[in-house]
Amino acid sequence: MRSLRARALTGGVVWAILAVLIGVYGLDTLLSAQAKRRFDALLLNRHTQVIVALANAADAPQNIARGIGDPAYSRPFSGEYWQIEGAQGDIIVSRSLVDTLLPRAEPQADGVLIRSYTADTGDDLRGVSEWITLDDGSDWHVQVASSVQTLIDERDALRNSLVLAFGAIVIFGVLGAFLQVTTILRPLGYLRRDVLTRWDSEEGLQPDTYPVEVAPLVKDMNTLLERNRDIVSRSRRQAADLAHAIKTPSAIIRNELEELQRQKLPVGESLAALDRLDAQLKRSLARMRADGGNAGMRPSTDLDTALGRLGRAFGALAGNDRKTLTTDIKPGLRIRMDQSDFEEVLGNLLDNAIKWAKGQIHLSVRTDGDNVLVCVADDGPGIAQDDYGAATLSGQRLDTSKPGTGLGLAIANDLAHAYGGTVTLGKSDRLGGLVACLSLPASGV
Template sequence: MQSLRRRAILGGIVWAGIAILLGGIALYYVLDGQVQRRFDDGLSDRYIQVVAALGNSSGDAELLESYLTDPLYQRPYSGRYWQIRGPDESTIVSRSLFDVLLPVAEPLSTDPETWTVQGPDGPMRGIGGLVRLEDGTNWSVSVAESLASITSERSQIRRSLLTTFALIGVLGIAATVVQTSLVLSPLNRLRQEVTRRWDRGEALEPADYPEEVAPLVSDIRALLDRNREMVERGRRQAADLAHALKTPAAILRNELDALAQSGMDVADAQTALTRVDAQLMRSLARIRAATSGADALVQTDLLNSANRMARLFRTGADGMARQFEIDVPADLRIRMDQQDLEEILGNTVENAFKWSRRTVRLTARPMPDGVELRIDDDGPGIPEESRREALRSGGRLDVSMPGTGLGLAIVSDLVAAYGGTLDLEASDLFGGLRVRIGVPAQFSPGG
């Protein structure tokens, strides 16, 4: 997992989940203990009430009941009971016990003790002790209550805690996402600023970022400055190299032309020199594309360049016998340097003119993710199994036509430098070859 955002969010969720789980368990046991203590305190209070009633009534059953007026003591199996055993082994019970006795052992101590047994309506908890009245008689007093109420209360506590902590968990996850986004926002802004400022030739300002990110910004600024210097140096060297090679090549071509006019056979040398010129053109085009605005926000008017190509080819010898159609929307701009665009158009249109019978069409359309170019001709086309060979450097499928076989290879290199695609297809307009070129609206150096 390489994303810092996903890592931070997932880590926050994991730790928040652990904290919520541990906190929920601890809180449940605290609340459960409070419920248990409250239940036991209620038992103790009722035990004291029964003991007081016993003392006031001196063991008289009818008088005893008049002191214990809780309605639950009157309803059979209500879940709340009391039981008194006298010194003569006689037993007085609440009407709620109906026809049963509490299954508890006789207390042996005057200190009340709690116990849990199975009662007439399920598990119950009670308290009992030995009570000595003023006349010296000993009485066994027991008070019990069903655990159904405490079980229900515990279930309600669990449900409430689950609902509460689920809500806390959702809010915690949302807070984690928001906090992570806020913390990482300077890095996101830095990523956007690197591309924008590189395109505009501007420098990054470390003071515009938090102090934790400022050292990274300083390093990136130094790296951008170094890269700009390297790109500029590469452009200068490419231009110098092109200038340095053109002159000797022109001299060699003039010498070969002179030798040819004197009757010498220099056809092989002229072909070799032509291929050397083409290879140099391809290499220089690749260098220029690599050091140009291939990954910048360069925009070129496509119709203007297409019209330039039309004027060039229509005035040529081949252009007089062929029809060159242009279907390009006005104001359509393509993310490509003008020189690179015109070299792409020049090579593809020249190739189409070379093989077409009468018609060549250049079509351009805006696409959701960029611009698509199509160059169609009515020539013989290229069989599907031979199209890959046509894109290979020097891949000439027919040596009867003049050329070096590098035109489409140069186009492929330039299109790839802009993150685009090049495909050779059968033309559904004229039946010949279609060259389809796609140039994305945005360039991703990593992809």
């Protein structure tokens, strides 16, 4: 997991859930214990009530029920029971027991006994029992029992309340964690945006505008941006110097060969080799320029401007060759590519189309998802499908009937790939010849 936001949110959610689980368990244990204590306290109060009734009616046990006012003791199997057992075996019970009994008295023992058990009624009961001696010296075993279902219901109600309360806490906690993480990480988003925009503007980042934890990183990035600008600038200058240094000797050699050719000497192969050498150098220099210019940069080209200039230039070239260039261009598009590199790529595609077209060339530009698709189609003979790869990669001439080096498509493909684009070949549905499509990432800048 590489995302800081995902890490922070996951950690916050895990700890929040763990804290909630611990809190629910702790509170459930505490509240359950309190509910049990209240239940036992109520049992002891009822036990005392029965003892008082017994003491008041010891000489007439049949009147004991009249001294206990709780109507639950009169409803059959109500879950509230009492039972009095004399030392001689006499048993007096509440009407709620009907024809059943609570556990018989155990050997006489001192103190109050509280226990849980299952009665003959089928209820799970919790009861209080005690041997007492009345003022007249008689011994009695007094029991009071209540169904634990009321205790269970109270516990379930408490747990449901806890789950709802802590569930709401979890939801608000997760939302709070999301908002907190988003707020904390927002400066990093600003930093990313500033790095992308400040490169083109060649302005440094302002460390004072970022949190103190990020400021040292911003300073280091300023240094790195400046160093990268310097490296890119030097590499482009070196590529330009190398091109200039090679161009002059190549021109001299070409002039000498052309002079020998005018003298009817067989130098055609030498001129063709020089053409290939110039094209290969041009291809390598274009690749160096694109790689150096694209390293960390995000150049942008306005297609309205670039295509307007290219359309006029190649429209005139096509007209000179008695051919027609038509266009279908969606306005307002920008691409992530250096303008000079784009013009070189499209220039190669248009030059090939004009060279091989019978009379029609069509340039179209449209959006394709997040990319811009620039297609050049012609009504020429086209290229066999098996040769598409060789035409864009090898730089070999597939047809020697027309002049050229065979590197135009290869150079276009190299430059397109340097900017994250592609050059694909196919058969034109519109004109029947070759269609070369350049796909490049769109730019919102």
